[in-house]
Amino acid sequence: MKSTKTTLKDDDVDYDSLSPFNKTLFPHTLHLLLPVALLPIAIVLLCLYFYPLPLTQSQPQPHQLHHVTLSPQVKEKHKAYNNSCDYFNGEWIHDKRGPLYNGTTCATIKEGQNCITNGRPNSTYLYWRWKPNQCNLPRFQPNTFLQLSLNKHIAFVGDSLARNQFESLLCMLSSVSKPKPVHHKGSHWWHFPSHNATLSLYWSPFFVQGQERSKSGPNYNTMYLDRVNQRWSKDMDRMDLIVLSFGNWFNVPSIYYENGLVLGCLNCSDLNYTDIGFYVPIRKALRTSLDAIIERRKGKGNNGIGVIVRTFSPSHFDGDWDKAGTCSKTEPYGNGEKKLEGMDGEIRKIEIEEVESAKVKANKFGGIRFELLDVTELSLLRPDGHPGPYMNHFLVANGVSNHVQNDCVHWCLPGPIDTWNEIFLEMMKKWEWEGQPRNED
Numbered sequence: 001m002k003s004t005k006t007t008l009k010d011d012d013v014d015y016d017s018l019s020p021f022n023k024t025l026f027p028h029t030l031h032l033l034l035p036v037a038l039l040p041i042a043i044v045l046l047c048l049y050f051y052p053l054p055l056t057q058s059q060p061q062p063h064q065l066h067h068v069t070l071s072p073q074v075k076e077k078h079k080a081y082n083n084s085c086d087y088f089n090g091e092w093i094h095d096k097r098g099p100l101y102n103g104t105t106c107a108t109i110k111e112g113q114n115c116i117t118n119g120r121p122n123s124t125y126l127y128w129r130w131k132p133n134q135c136n137l138p139r140f141q142p143n144t145f146l147q148l149s150l151n152k153h154i155a156f157v158g159d160s161l162a163r164n165q166f167e168s169l170l171c172m173l174s175s176v177s178k179p180k181p182v183h184h185k186g187s188h189w190w191h192f193p194s195h196n197a198t199l200s201l202y203w204s205p206f207f208v209q210g211q212e213r214s215k216s217g218p219n220y221n222t223m224y225l226d227r228v229n230q231r232w233s234k235d236m237d238r239m240d241l242i243v244l245s246f247g248n249w250f251n252v253p254s255i256y257y258e259n260g261l262v263l264g265c266l267n268c269s270d271l272n273y274t275d276i277g278f279y280v281p282i283r284k285a286l287r288t289s290l291d292a293i294i295e296r297r298k299g300k301g302n303n304g305i306g307v308i309v310r311t312f313s314p315s316h317f318d319g320d321w322d323k324a325g326t327c328s329k330t331e332p333y334g335n336g337e338k339k340l341e342g343m344d345g346e347i348r349k350i351e352i353e354e355v356e357s358a359k360v361k362a363n364k365f366g367g368i369r370f371e372l373l374d375v376t377e378l379s380l381l382r383p384d385g386h387p388g389p390y391m392n393h394f395l396v397a398n399g400v401s402n403h404v405q406n407d408c409v410h411w412c413l414p415g416p417i418d419t420w421n422e423i424f425l426e427m428m429k430k431w432e433w434e435g436q437p438r439n440e441d
């Protein structure tokens with residue numbers, strides 16, 4: 001077992017510290033993080049801008065793509081991209097097919113999410129698929145995703161749930177094309193030479209500037225709600241699509257700044273500031289980020305950008321995290337069995353409202369497209385999809401004891417989080433079909 005760093009330096013992201021479940025971060029982070037149920041909001045801000053790239057019927061070499069005219073088959077394919085399904089309401093149904101990858105075929109799965117390899121005994125949780133009420137959600141097609149990512153840079157920005165989704169995508173794409181890690185200061189880039197496509201991951205759990213609480217530093221977060229985090233925003237001009245996701249790190253004692261002054265705090269009984277909770281700060285941080293994208297990219301014509309905000313990813317602790325809270329269910333919830341409420345619903349609502357508001361602002365300019373990847377409800381129905389005790393490999397040898405930590409926040413890879421990327425791909429197809437990114441009125 002390798003040791004992990006406890007702090008996150010700006011110029012050197014420790015890949016293992018991207019998760020609040022990091023072994024060293026876990027104890028002091030989680031006891032504050034988990035009580036309210038944990039906020040794995042992965043706001044995926046997918047800035048994806050897709051030129052109407054011509055598609056050929058087969059899986060062509062990328063460099064041919066620019067020069068072919070549409071064949072009848074391709075027109076058929078384009079028609080198939082004219083999908084207006086609501087992918088976010090539906091149910092989980094049995095599916096014999098199973099995932100596109102496993103811990104053997106994909107080398108980049110983080111240990112804590114490699115559930116089967118860690119000894120999870122029952123793989124029935126892998127044999128479900130999401131069935132939207134109005135249509136069928138196609139299985140993930142790695143080649144299509146790569147084709148749509150031709151010469152593009154897709155950036156994931158956020159917290160450890162952003163990374164979780166990023167790694168699901170990386171595993172599925174790796175099943176057809178081998179990516180190469182690319183050194184990039186302060187973030188992780190993978191390049192697919194077959195399609196000159198780049199996927200990147202930026203650690204920025206608030207989106208705005210600030211400092212996460214840490215063992216060696218202060219015991220609270222510091223956030224500057226009106227200043228976007230340069231770590232990712234400095235590269236914005238090189239991104240075609242941004243997937244934003246956050247939330248995990250907000251439900252922790254924090255001090256919030258705005259206009260250089262303290263705006264308030266969260267659970268700061270020892271400090272003389274007003275406790276303003278974390279909903280207002282979440283909204284402000286998101287708004288600051290979306291505004292920054294609009295400000296930077298407005299009116300850039302063909303050099304447009306797509307932005308996807310992935311809504312909050314619910315966690316599933318049966319009890320309190322510190323009282324051996326577990327996620328022991330082994331099957332999805334059925335229709336109507338679980339209602340979206342409380343913090344999960346509230347954060348999702350903020351995200352929806354802020355994306356709507358950003359759409360209106362961006363409409364004036366063109367060249368920027370905002371969308372929601374609303375995974376909250378479909379994820380809420382999958383209490384069986386978390387690592388639980390199988391976040392640690394040693395369990396294989398020692399068996400599950402009563403006192404083991406459970407991760408009921410992140411998602412097993414493979415697992416239901418792969419569905420997020422299936423829907424993501426359908427969104428990309430739709431954008432492709434519709435041509436230039438734009439906002440709908």
Ligand SMILES: *[C@@H]1O[C@H](CO)[C@@H](O)[C@H](O)[C@H]1NC(C)=O
Nearest residue numbers: 078079080081082083084085
């Ligand atoms: C796209 O699909 C919708 C509904 O499925 C249909 O009404 C519309 O005519 C289609 N548009 C084109 C250009 O095919």
Ligand SMILES: *[C@@H]1O[C@H](CO)[C@@H](O)[C@H](O)[C@H]1NC(C)=O
Nearest residue numbers: 100101102103104105116117
């Ligand atoms: C992983 O998938 C490969 C290819 O589908 C298969 O041969 C292998 O047995 C699988 N490994 C596990 C541990 O399921």
Ligand SMILES: *[C@@H]1O[C@H](CO)[C@@H](O)[C@H](O)[C@H]1NC(C)=O
Nearest residue numbers: 150151152153196197198238
């Ligand atoms: C590869 O993609 C990048 C964007 O990610 C683009 O700037 C570059 O021009 C592309 N290279 C080629 C040869 O098309």
Ligand SMILES: *[C@@H]1O[C@H](CO)[C@@H](O)[C@H](O)[C@H]1NC(C)=O
Nearest residue numbers: 032033035036251252253267
């Ligand atoms: C904040 O404090 C209140 C009351 O002391 C407590 O109920 C709540 O769980 C705390 N929240 C966090 C995130 O620590």
Ligand SMILES: *[C@@H]1O[C@H](CO)[C@@H](O)[C@H](O)[C@H]1NC(C)=O
Nearest residue numbers: 262269270271272273274275
């Ligand atoms: C807390 O702040 C208020 C108003 O800013 C001030 O009147 C009060 O003296 C402060 N209390 C402490 C203990 O610092």
Ligand SMILES: *[C@@H]1O[C@H](CO)[C@@H](O)[C@H](O)[C@H]1NC(C)=O
Nearest residue numbers: 121122123124125329330331
């Ligand atoms: C695996 O889990 C499913 C669903 O809960 C259950 O029906 C099945 O009996 C379990 N299989 C084993 C071998 O434990």
